[in-house]
Amino acid sequence: MSEAAFQKAAEEVKQLKSQPTDQEMLDVYSHYKQATVGDVNTGGAHKLILLLILPLSDRPGMLDFKGKAKWDAWNALKGMSKEDAMKAYIAKVEELKGKYGI
Numbered sequence: 001m002s003e004a005a006f007q008k009a010a011e012e013v014k015q016l017k018s019q020p021t022d023q024e025m026l027d028v029y030s031h032y033k034q035a036t037v038g039d040v041n042t043g044g045a046h047k048l049i050l051l052l053i054l055p056l057s058d059r060p061g062m063l064d065f066k067g068k069a070k071w072d073a074w075n076a077l078k079g080m081s082k083e084d085a086m087k088a089y090i091a092k093v094e095e096l097k098g099k100y101g102i
Contacts, residue, residue: 003086005086006090010089010093012102013028013093013096015102016097016100017100017101018100020099020100024096026069027092028089028092028096029074030074031085031086031088031089031092032085032089033074034077034080034085035085035089036082039077040074040078041058058071059072
């Protein structure tokens with residue numbers, strides 16, 4: 001899959017005629033994040049700096065239902081290559097285009 005096809009899908013998903021279900025949106029979100037960032041909370045120097053400023057947990061707090069759902073969906077893809085995540089993202093967007101139209 002090409003980066004251009006991925007970027008095209010990222011634009012097209014914003015043009016769907018109807019709002020996909022919450023689960024469909026989680027699938028789109030998690031594959032996008034895995035394709036663009038990689039595994040959840042891969043951290044690095046910026047995470048260390050943030051931890052020195054604020055004590056952060058990896059998973060959103062217990063009252064942040066939306067944040068937890070997004071984190072869990074992304075975390076479920078841990079280990080998936082960026083290329084495979086791109087392919088799955090594009091396939092999901094194509095499925096949604098067929099279901100909801102653009």
